[in-house]
Amino acid sequence: MPWLRTAAASLVVCVVGGALLWRGTDGFRALTSEQARRVSIARNPRAVPVVALEDQDGTAFTLAAYGGEPVALEFIYTQCVSVCAMLSEEFRRIDRAERLNGTAGRERLNLVSISFDPRDTPIRLREYAARYGADGRHWRFARVRDTRELAKLLRAFDIVVIPDGRGDYQHNAAIHLLDTGGRLARVLDINVDPGEVARTAASTWR
Amino acid sequence: MMGGVAGALIVALLALPASREALERLMITHMLVQIPLLAVAGGLAAAALPDNWKARIAAWNDRGISGILMTLIVSSWWMVPRALDWVLVSPVMETVKFVSLPLFAGAPLALSWRKLGGLGRGFVIANVLPMWAVVGWLYAAAPVRVCNFYLVEQQVVAGIGLLTASLALALALGGRALLLTSAQLAEPH
Numbered sequence: 001m002p003w004l005r006t007a008a009a010s011l012v013v014c015v016v017g018g019a020l021l022w023r024g025t026d027g028f029r030a031l032t033s034e035q036a037r038r039v040s041i042a043r044n045p046r047a048v049p050v051v052a053l054e055d056q057d058g059t060a061f062t063l064a065a066y067g068g069e070p071v072a073l074e075f076i077y078t079q080c081v082s083v084c085a086m087l088s089e090e091f092r093r094i095d096r097a098e099r100l101n102g103t104a105g106r107e108r109l110n111l112v113s114i115s116f117d118p119r120d121t122p123i124r125l126r127e128y129a130a131r132y133g134a135d136g137r138h139w140r141f142a143r144v145r146d147t148r149e150l151a152k153l154l155r156a157f158d159i160v161v162i163p164d165g166r167g168d169y170q171h172n173a174a175i176h177l178l179d180t181g182g183r184l185a186r187v188l189d190i191n192v193d194p195g196e197v198a199r200t201a202a203s204t205w206r
Numbered sequence: 207m208m209g210g211v212a213g214a215l216i217v218a219l220l221a222l223p224a225s226r227e228a229l230e231r232l233m234i235t236h237m238l239v240q241i242p243l244l245a246v247a248g249g250l251a252a253a254a255l256p257d258n259w260k261a262r263i264a265a266w267n268d269r270g271i272s273g274i275l276m277t278l279i280v281s282s283w284w285m286v287p288r289a290l291d292w293v294l295v296s297p298v299m300e301t302v303k304f305v306s307l308p309l310f311a312g313a314p315l316a317l318s319w320r321k322l323g324g325l326g327r328g329f330v331i332a333n334v335l336p337m338w339a340v341v342g343w344l345y346a347a348a349p350v351r352v353c354n355f356y357l358v359e360q361q362v363v364a365g366i367g368l369l370t371a372s373l374a375l376a377l378a379l380g381g382r383a384l385l386l387t388s389a390q391l392a393e394p395h
Contacts, residue, residue: 006268010275017279024283032352033291160354172354 034172037158038187045183045204049156051149053114053142056125061142063112064182070201071110073176075159077117078128083173087190088113090175092132095139097194109201111139116150116161117169157184179204209254216247217308230294233356233364238371241284241307248312255317263317270318274330277318280311285341287352294355331379335372342368 022028030036050062063071074091076084091111098108111134115125125141134141144150154161161171175197179185185204188197219225220240229240255263267273283289284307293300319327345365351358 002265002268005266006272009266009272013272013276013279017276021279021283025286025288030288032287033354034351036288158354162355162357164357164359170351170357172351 033158034174037172038174041184041187045179045181045185046156048178048182048184049149049152051144051153052146054122054145056122056129056136056141058122061140063178066110066178066182068180068182069107069110070204071112071178071182072197072201073112073114073157073178074173075116075154075157075161075171075176076113076173077115077169078120078124079117080168083171083190087173087175088128088132090190090192090194091139092134094194094197095132095134098138098198108138109198113139113141114153115141115143116154116159116171117143118147177201177204207254209250209252213247213249213251213254213308216243216250217304220244220247221304226300233290233353233360234367236290237285237364238367241303244304244307245281245312245315248308248310249316250312251308252313252316260317264321267314267318267321269323270321270326273314273318274322274326277311277315278330278334280306284311285338291353291355335376338372339369339376342366342370342372 025031026036026039030039048063050064053061053063055061063073072091072094074084074087076088091113094109095111113128120128120143122143125143126136129136129139129141132139144153157176159172161169164170173190175188175190175192176184177186177188177197177200186200188200192200220229220243226240229235284303289299289303293303322330342365345352346362346369347365352361356364
């Protein structure tokens with residue numbers, strides 16, 4: 001009876017195929033690698049490698065220095081006119097909200113913008129900070145001094161930077177939140193409301 | 207026999223580091239050249255299988271239904287943007303691509319297409335072509351970058367390519383149907 005065997009084969013194909021599609025898309029939540037990255041990080045917060053950073057004033061620091069304070073991170077380059085401009089504008093709104101609305105007893109969210117462009121010197125970072133009205137303390141701008149360490153950091157965050165051949169870069173852009181243990185715990189979209197960013201940060205920070 | 211050799215040769219050529227590098231560098235050649243060719247290779251090999259093998263498979267593939275389901279499921283995975291990114295960083299997923307497209311997309315398609323009958327083929331075409339067109343249009347028009355490893359310009363080109371391919375295929379199939387119908391009408395009764 002070919003139809004019976006065909007029905008059995010079709011059932012196997014659909015069950016196995018469906019299960020593989022389900023796994024490959026994290027339950028149909030991740031059709032892109034960016035979504036997959038966010039799902040994976042929310043499920044399993046990642047350790048962040050200790051990398052020597054240098055801020056806009058030339059001061060050396062590491063992310064471990066925040067010692068359990070809430071941190072929101074972005075990856076940018078200062079000459080970017082598209083996606084980082086939107087991302088830094090979002091950081092400006094978060095910075096403003098944290099400054100003006102108060103933090104209702106919780107710690108103020110620290111903002112750190114890390115450049116992946118080797119051309120970004122502390123002077124350029126300082127100009128960039130001024131452009132967004134950042135105080136350089138609650139919102140810091142940094143570069144990674146060692147390019148190998150930069151690659152390691154980008155890999156830990158699954159940030160993919162590709163030069164477009166015209167002196168610019170294309171890269172995945174998002175708001176990255178570190179939890180109390182300094183681990184990368186959540187990744188939020190650029191256009192999320194600043195209040196929600198603060199609330200999500202507080203929820204990962206207990 | 208010849209088909210089997212041709213299929214194996216196509217897969218081997220596509221697996222060469224130089225051709226992988228060349229075809230996977232651009233999204234459009236990855237999606238619209240390498241992936242379809244891998245399926246074609248499997249189809250050629252399957253069509254050349256000895257008759258007793260075909261009969262044994264056909265016993266499980268009445269009217270081509272289980273085969274076309276396999277093709278549709280496997281090919282739909284390789285249209286997911288994450289799959290394109292994934293193979294670029296994972297040798298395991300790259301191997302899965304090189305195995306699954308010939309064996310589980312191209313081969314079952316070749317073994318099922320004729321058996322589907324006119325209605326079945328029409329149903330598959332009517333579902334697949336609009337899906338390709340919509341995906342292509344989304345890639346071209348959406349402001350969202352869907353692949354982390356491809357520039358947004360490449361995504362637009364791939365989208366336009368997919369849209370063009372589906373429209374061209376629709377026109378060709380429509381034109382063929384028209385010609386066949388008019389030829390039938392012209393036949394003396």
